[in-house]
Amino acid sequence: RALASELRRHAVAAASRSPLFLRLFAAELDRMHSALGVFGFLRTEQGRFDIKRGGFLPIVTAVRVMALKHGVDALATRDRLSALAERGAVNADDAANLARAHNFMIHRLLDKQTADIAAGVKPSNRVDPRRLHPALKAALRSALRHTDLAAEIVHGALSFSRG
Numbered sequence: 394r395a396l397a398s399e400l401r402r403h404a405v406a407a408a409s410r411s412p413l414f415l416r417l418f419a420a421e422l423d424r425m426h427s428a429l430g431v432f433g434f435l436r437t438e439q440g441r442f443d444i445k446r447g448g449f450l451p452i453v454t455a456v457r458v459m460a461l462k463h464g465v466d467a468l469a470t471r472d473r474l475s476a477l478a479e480r481g482a483v484n485a486d487d488a489a490n491l492a493r494a495h496n497f498m499i500h501r502l503l504d505k506q507t508a509d510i511a512a513g514v515k516p517s518n519r520v521d522p523r524r525l526h527p528a529l530k531a532a533l534r535s536a537l538r539h540t541d542l543a544a545e546i547v548h549g550a551l552s553f554s555r556g
Contacts, residue, residue, distance in 0.1 A: 401466055408461040412551070419458045419551055422544045425451045428537045435534070441519035444505070448537060449498040452491055455543035459483060462550060470495050483546060494539035497532065 408414055428436055428447030435442050442448075453470050460466075460473040463482045467473045471492050478488035506516035522530055 405461060405464055405466045409464040415458055415462050416551055418461070419455075419547050421454055422451060422458075422547060425454070425540075425544075427541055429534065429541075433534055435522045435530075435537075437522065440523070441521050443518050444498055444502050444520050444533075445518040448533075448540065449495050449502070451540040452495045452498075452543045455547045456491065458547050459550060482550070487542060487546065491539050491543055494536035497536045501529075501533065 408418075425446065426436070428442065430436050436447070456470050456473045456477070459477055459482060463477060463480055465473050465476040465480070467476050474483065474488040474492050477483040478485040483491075501520065502518060505518075505520050509516045522533075525533065
């Protein structure tokens with residue numbers, strides 16, 4: 394464990410000094426299209442929305458990039474956000490909103506997969522928004538707006554990097 398911890402600290406330090414690596418890692422965010430359409434509607438494929446790919450994965454990826462940029466070696470998204478806020482790398486309100494959005498989407502995914510298992514079907518990341526209670530759908534849209542915020546934070550932070 395000590396060797397793994399030392400290797401992790403070394404890797405985080407090396408990544409934080411490599412703007413090219415950070416930009417390449419952040420480019421993954423550009424491949425994750427916004428889950429919300431122009432008028433705030435959920436973008437679906439075959440009537441379903443992938444809550445992992447379009448929801449919490451962009452937040453996780455953005456927070457990882459920011460953590461690496463600022464030498465934060467925490468593993469959990471919430472811990473990374475706390476450390477980034479403490480260092481002033483991310484606005485404390487933005488960090489709190491991202492943590493809430495991430496938590497909300499993780500819980501929706503777990504609810505979905507639990508229902509899939511109870512129904513005897515293979516667990517999926519794909520949610521049918523038509524089956525969501527209107528209040529839950531509105532909360533999901535609100536949480537998804539933070540995925541765009543996460544990408545904006547990363548792009549803003551990296552646009553000032555050299556290299």
